Each structure stands twice: as C-alpha cells, then as structure tokens.
Amino acid sequence: MKLDDNQKVDRRVQRTRKQLHDALIELIAEKGYESITVQNIIDRANFGRSTFYAHFQDKDDLLMSGMNELIHRLMDGIEQAGERDGPLFSAEPLFQQAAKQPQLYKAIFGRRGVELVVHEFKQHLASHIQEQLEARETSEIPADVFSIYLAGALINLLQWWVDEKMPHPAEKMGQLFKTMAFQA
Amino acid sequence: MKLDDNQKVDRRVQRTRKQLHDALIELIAEKGYESITVQNIIDRANFGRSTFYAHFQDKDDLLMSGMNELIHRLMDGIEQAGERDGPLFSAEPLFQQAAKQPQLYKAIFGRRGVELVVHEFKQHLASHIQEQLEARETSEIPADVFSIYLAGALINLLQWWVDEKMPHPAEKMGQLFKTMAFQA
DNA sequence: TAGTTTTCGTACAGCGTGTTCGATTTTGAA
DNA sequence: TTCAAAATCGAACACGCTGTACGAAAACTA
Numbered sequence: 362m363k364l365d366d367n368q369k370v371d372r373r374v375q376r377t378r379k380q381l382h383d384a385l386i387e388l389i390a391e392k393g394y395e396s397i398t399v400q401n402i403i404d405r406a407n408f409g410r411s412t413f414y415a416h417f418q419d420k421d422d423l424l425m426s427g428m429n430e431l432i433h434r435l436m437d438g439i440e441q442a443g444e445r446d447g448p449l450f451s452a453e454p455l456f457q458q459a460a461k462q463p464q465l466y467k468a469i470f471g472r473r474g475v476e477l478v479v480h481e482f483k484q485h486l487a488s489h490i491q492e493q494l495e496a497r498e499t500s501e502i503p504a505d506v507f508s509i510y511l512a513g514a515l516i517n518l519l520q521w522w523v524d525e526k527m528p529h530p531a532e533k534m535g536q537l538f539k540t541m542a543f544q545a
Numbered sequence: 546m547k548l549d550d551n552q553k554v555d556r557r558v559q560r561t562r563k564q565l566h567d568a569l570i571e572l573i574a575e576k577g578y579e580s581i582t583v584q585n586i587i588d589r590a591n592f593g594r595s596t597f598y599a600h601f602q603d604k605d606d607l608l609m610s611g612m613n614e615l616i617h618r619l620m621d622g623i624e625q626a627g628e629r630d631g632p633l634f635s636a637e638p639l640f641q642q643a644a645k646q647p648q649l650y651k652a653i654f655g656r657r658g659v660e661l662v663v664h665e666f667k668q669h670l671a672s673h674i675q676e677q678l679e680a681r682e683t684s685e686i687p688a689d690v691f692s693i694y695l696a697g698a699l700i701n702l703l704q705w706w707v708d709e710k711m712p713h714p715a716e717k718m719g720q721l722f723k724t725m726a727f728q729a
Numbered sequence: 730t731a732g733t734t735t736t737c738g739t740a741c742a743g744c745g746t747g748t749t750c751g752a753t754t755t756t757g758a759a
Numbered sequence: 760t761t762c763a764a765a766a767t768c769g770a771a772c773a774c775g776c777t778g779t780a781c782g783a784a785a786a787c788t789a
Binding site (some may be wrong): 556557582583586594595598602603624 | 775776777778779780783785786787788
C-alpha cells in the first residue's frame with residue numbers, strides 16, 4: 362500500500378537515501394548515535410555535503426525517516442500476539458524480532474543506542490498497554506500508572522538483554538516478563 | 546567526614562565550582578542537558594573560558610562531580626527505608642526526595658534530563674535490589690533479570706511522575722509501586 | 730606583607746554545521 | 760534518441776563551539 366513511492370521516486374533519490382540510511386545504521390553500531398556527525402555519515406556513504414542537506418534537515422531527520430517503520434512493525438507484532446494469546450499482551454514478539462537482527466537492535470535499544478527511537482517506541486507501547494488495561498476489569502491501580510510501569514520495565518529489560526548479548530532465549534524472556542508483570 | 550575540603554580549598558575555587566554547578570543546573574532546567582555547551586555555562590556563570598578548563602575536563606566532568614553525591618544520597622534513603630520496613634525495598638524515599646526539589650529532579654530525571662546520571666543511578670538501584678533478592682528465598686525468576694526489571698520500572702515511573710508534574714502524592718507513588726512490583 | 734594560587738583575557742587551530750551556487754551528470758519521458 | 764528536468768557534485772563561506780596556551784592582574788593564605 363506504499364509501493365507507489367518506489368515507482369515514482371527518482372532512482373537517484375532512492376539510492377541516495379538508502380545509502381545514507383545504511384551508513385547511519387553502520388555508524389550507530391560502531392560508535393553509538395550521539396557521537397555521530399553528519400560529516401561521518403556523508404564520508405561513510407561517500408556523498409557530497411550538499412546532497413545530504415537536499416534530503417534531510419539533519420541527523421535526527423535521517424534517523425526518524427527510517428525508524429518509524431521499524432517501530433510500527435514491532436507494535437504490530439505485539440498487537441497481533443495479544444489477539445492470539447488473549448491476555449493483556451505478549452512481550453515475546455519483541456524479543457523474537459530483536460533476536461533476528463541482534464546487531465541492529467543493539468544499536469538502537471542498547472546502551473549507546475538512540476534515545477529518540479526508544480522513547481518513541483516506549484510511548485506507543487504504553488498507549489497500547491493502557492488500552493488493554495482499560496478494556497478489562499478495573500484494578501486498584503490507575504491504568505496510566507500501570508502502563509508506564511510496564512512499558513518502562515519491558516524496554517529496560519530489552520535494553521539489558523541486547524547489551525548482555527542475549528543471555529536467555531527470546532522465548533524465556535517473554536515468559537519471564539509475563540511472570541514478573543502479572544505473577545502468572 | 547568530608548568537611549576538610551571546605552576548610553582547605555581556596556575560597557576562589559569553592560566559589561568558582563559552586564557557581565559553575567549552579568549555572569549548569571539552571572541551564573539543564575531551562576533547555577535540557579544535551580543542548581548545553583561549555584560556552585553557555587561560562588556565559589551564564591560569567592567566567593573566563595580558561596577558568597572552566599582549569600577545574601573540569603568538560604561538561605560531563607562538571608556534571609558528575611556534583612551528581613555522585615546526589616546519587617548516593619538517594620541510595621542511602623532507599624537503603625535505610627529497607628532496613629526499617631523489612632521488605633525488599635521501598636521506593637517512597639525516592640519520590641519524597643523528588644517532591645522536595647521538583648525543579649531539580651525534573652531537570653535530571655525527566656525527559657530532556659541527564660541520561661548519564663539516570664543510568665548511573667539505575668545501576669546502583671539494580672545492584673541494591675539484586676542483593677536484597679539474593680538474600681531471600683530463591684524464586685523461579687533469576688535475580689539479575691528481576692532486579693533490572695524493577696529498577697527500569699521504577700526509574701521510568703519516576704520520570705513520568707516528574708514530567709507530569711507529580712499528579713499523585715509521593716506516598717501514594719510508593720504504595721503503587723510496591724503493589725505493582727510485589728502484588729502486596 | 731610576601732609568596733602562592735587562581736582568574737582573566739586574548740588568541741589560536743581544529744572541526745562540524747548549514748547554506749549557497751554554478752557546473753556536471755543522471756534520469757525519465759516524449 | 761533526444762532533451763528538459765532533476766539530482767549530484769564540490770568548493771566556498773560564515774558561524775559557533777572546543778580545548779589549549781600564556782602572560783598579566785587579582786585574590787587568597789600564612
């Protein structure tokens with residue numbers, strides 16, 4: 362439903378954007394997002410300075426133009442798992458996805474990762490959890506508080522997991538989270 | 546046990562350091578830590594460039610030379626409450642402290658806050674929780690996983706709480722956290 | 730007061746930013 | 760195949776921040 366883009370946009374533009382994105386991901390994995398400069402990116406991708414600014418406003422712009430898609434993919438996985446499994450929601454798809462591309466997910470969610478993306482994702486996650494909570498019997502705990510609590514715990518767990526080189530299998534992480542969160 | 550410092554260090558040094566610290570805190574509250582430059586700090590504090598570098602290596606150095614004390618104060622509060630209350634640990638002292646200096650704690654722990662300090666504190670917190678867990682009966686959940694989970698959840702809750710201008714009293718936040726974490 | 734320490738101010742080289750502009754190359758469509 | 764439009768190149772520029780250096784002036788300690 363988005364394929365129009367690929368067919369209408371100038372090939373040069375497609376190539377340039379992809380290469381800039383790739384360079385950024387590479388650099389994030391190597392030295393963390395914060396310390397990357399636009400200069401680094403264009404050096405790595407081998408483009409002229411003006412070309413970069415013809416496409417993106419700055420580093421953050423380049424980053425976000427790619428990460429929104431990733432965030433929505435993750436949320437879709439979690440939401441679909443929720444429909445299947447019945448209970449509030451399942452964290453396992455998140456760990457599964459990360460296990461498939463450890464390098465990428467460490468670059469984004471690990472220490473030295475990208476605060477901007479992590480925060481954005483955390484927001485989506487908290488919203489989803491809150492919806493699920495409100496659709497159930499009311500507990501003594503306010504839904505907004507509980508959803509923030511769970512989202513923070515999960516993101517942090519993921520962060521630790523990718524930094525520690527995934528010491529447990531994704532499946533187990535999903536189970537552990539469920540146990541800790543809901544005592545079940 | 547640290548009072549020697551105040552009596553031996555040159556008054557000018559004391560003044561300079563304090564004023565630089567104050568300027569930094571002010572600026573954090575105004576525009577967030579990330580975007581602050583050394584230039585901003587010395588402009589605000591009205592010192593020469595070389596004076597700054599005579600005391601601190603860079604922005605992070607200035608920050609950390611003040612924050613370590615704050616971190617330890619917070620941890621002491623939490624640890625002492627643990628001794629009194631018996632159970633694993635209490636989060637309430639944390640919220641109480643923050644309630645006393647909302648502006649400062651929002652500047653540090655809120656969104657736009659200081660990743661460096663938050664991370665450092667989270668580490669201490671997780672270590673403490675892990676010790677407490679290991680001193681008790683073993684549960685089915687690995688202590689390292691559970692401690693990361695709880696520390697992340699708590700820090701995130703604090704972050705949300707200060708950003709939302711403390712919508713619940715500190716006491717209630719402590720209770721809510723206890724309920725969510727231990728179902729008790 | 731005398732001697733030490735700190736601060737001041739200025740200067741400097743280095744690096745990254747974001748913009749501009751004309752020349753060159755690539756593209757897509759007629 | 761041709762040609763106009765679009766994208767890239769690359770060089771240059773002004774700006775701001777960094778971290779260092781050094782001598783002169785000021786503040787402090789004893």
